[in-house]
Amino acid sequence: MSAILPPAERLWWKHPLDRVEAVWIAIAFAWCMVMFLMMVFWHVYGKQNLSTETYKTTPDKFAAKAQAMVDKYTVRTETDEKIPVVHPPVGSDIYLTARLWAWRPILELEKDKTYKLHLTSMDYNHGFSLQPTNINIQVVPGYEHVVKITPNQSGQFSIVCNEYCGINHHTMVGRLYVK
Structure with a gap:
């Protein structure tokens, strides 16, 4: 054979x-x-992957929640685009929106305090990458991703989109402050 x-x-x-x-x-x-x-x-035991909860949502419902948080907890604005900086109380739900080509709002959190971070995309798939830490979450339109976070370092962190989302993908950078 x-x-x-x-x-x-x-x-x-x-x-x-x-x-x-x-x-x-x-x-x-x-x-x-x-x-x-x-x-x-x-x-x-290695704490390498975040445990997230995911819920179906609509852009309008999520935008309303995010805007209510921004209206209630804005402390100042930054950049030429006047992006609001929010300082929510400890333990609260915080909302971060991905949209071509921006993360909004800028978050100001307290060190060693726990928050519930809600993420969604308003248009296309985006990737939430918190630099220089190793936190990566794919953010999908129509879904609300919820993660419990406890910042353990003070400083300024960059939020980068690590999922190609178009011609200005390289400009999609947000900020997170930990005090």
């Missing part, structure tokens, strides 16, 4: 399994189980 020619019998799964094949299948299965368990371990 040649590897070029098709097998004489088409029902290959009815042939007995060779011992070497069985060993390799067992090794592959065992390795898959190890990697599966390691993913759970890394998530729970």
Whole structure:
């Protein structure tokens, strides 16, 4: 028999399994189980992935919540576009909106205090990447992503879109202050 020619019998799964094949299948299965368990371990004990809640929403409903937060907690504006800087109370829900090519509003949070961050996109897929930390969340239109965050470092952090969203993608940078 040649590897070029098709097998004489088409029902290959009815042939007995060779011992070497069985060993390799067992090794592959065992390795898959190890990697599966390691993913759970890394998530729970390694704190490498954020646990997010996701809800269906509409741009209008989310924009109303975000605007209510901005109206209530704005402390100043920054940049030429007059982007509001909000300083919400500790433990509150904070809303961050992605839209071509901006993150709004600028958030001002307190160190070692917990907040619930709500994210959504108003138009296209965007990626929320908090620099220089390793936090990455894909932000999808029509869905509200909720993450509990506790900033543990003071400073100014950049929010970068890491999902290509168009010609001005490189300008989609927001800010987060931790005091």
